[in-house]
Amino acid sequence: MTTALLLMDFQNGFAARYAELAPGVIPAARRALDAARAGAIPVVFVRVGFREGFPEASARNKAFGAIKDSPLGPLLVESAEASQVVADLAPRPGEPIVVKRRVGAFASDLDVVLRGLGATELVLAGVATSGVVLSTVRHAADQDFGLTVLADACADQDAEVHRVLLEKVFPRQAEVVTVEEWVSGLSPEAVSRG
Structure with a gap:
């Protein structure tokens, strides 16, 4: 059994907006990242990005159909600085970065x-x-993965939606814990080095 930590959509172009709503979200993600690295747990970074011209953005897609003409568009071109992982969570050489083309992380080669x-x-x-x-x-x-959601390393623009997902929806399919609860369940070496 191998565990992997997925850090998803912590991108320059919009992670700061979530950090304003939940100031602890990036530090919590950083704590999880440090503990994973110390415990030799693989880390996978997931970010959303589109090719120049947005050929993946179908007009039928409600979320991304109008992205070409949107102010958000330039933030989501996969080569843009805005679509790169924030510096506080910078990937190390050899840590995979997966670029997705839709909302979910599996809309990629994840x-x-x-x-x-x-x-x-x-x-x-x-x-x-x-x-x-x-x-x-x-x-x-x-897909039958065992799942843990790190509650304090997630954020949403709607606090009530965030609460309902963490308290009522996710527990049906995942363990929902804080980063410190997750870290405390790791080996003592990972906790002390993390």
Whole structure:
């Protein structure tokens, strides 16, 4: 059984907005990242990005159909600085970065990366709770992954939606814990080095 930590959508272009709503979200994600690295737990970074011209953005897609002409568009071009992982969570060489083309993390080659790692247990952190986290929980549960959601390493623009997902929806398919609760369950070496 191998656990992997997924850090999702912590991107320059919009992570700061979530950090304003939940100031502890990036530090909590950083704590999880440090503990995973110290405990030799694989870390996978997931970010959303589109090719120049947005060929993946169908006009029929309500979320992304109008992205080409949206002020958000330039933030989501996969080569743009705005779509890169925030510096506080910077990937190290050899840590996979998966670029997805839709809301959920599995709208990418994530499944191939996870199979390569032998991952059967996923620990999820990300913004937004009602976006990438929800979509990824649902897909991963249907694929029989064991799931843990790090409540304080997730944030959403709607506090009530965030609360309902963490308290009522996610517990049906995942363990929902704080970063410190997760870290305390790791080996003593990982806790002390993390």
